[in-house]
Amino acid sequence: MGTIPLPPLNELAYLTGVVVLASTGLMSWPVALTIGTGHLLAHNRHMQLLRAFGEALEEA
Numbered sequence: 475m476g477t478i479p480l481p482p483l484n485e486l487a488y489l490t491g492v493v494v495l496a497s498t499g500l501m502s503w504p505v506a507l508t509i510g511t512g513h514l515l516a517h518n519r520h521m522q523l524l525r526a527f528g529e530a531l532e533e534a
Contacts, residue, residue, distance in 0.1 A: 492513075493506065
């Protein structure tokens with residue numbers, strides 16, 4: 475059986491905050507889903523850029 479990697483603790487805290495806001499009614503669920511998805515996509519893109527930069531440094 476495989477394992478599911480969890481995001482870093484600060485990412486989990488951010489997403490938990492979005493879920494709490496939506497659960498309490500301070501934010502609508504569609505907005506919460508949009509914010510959470512956008513945050514995860516931006517974080518993923520940032521990590522790809524750092525990985526590419528590190529690989530470029532290794533080649534130099």
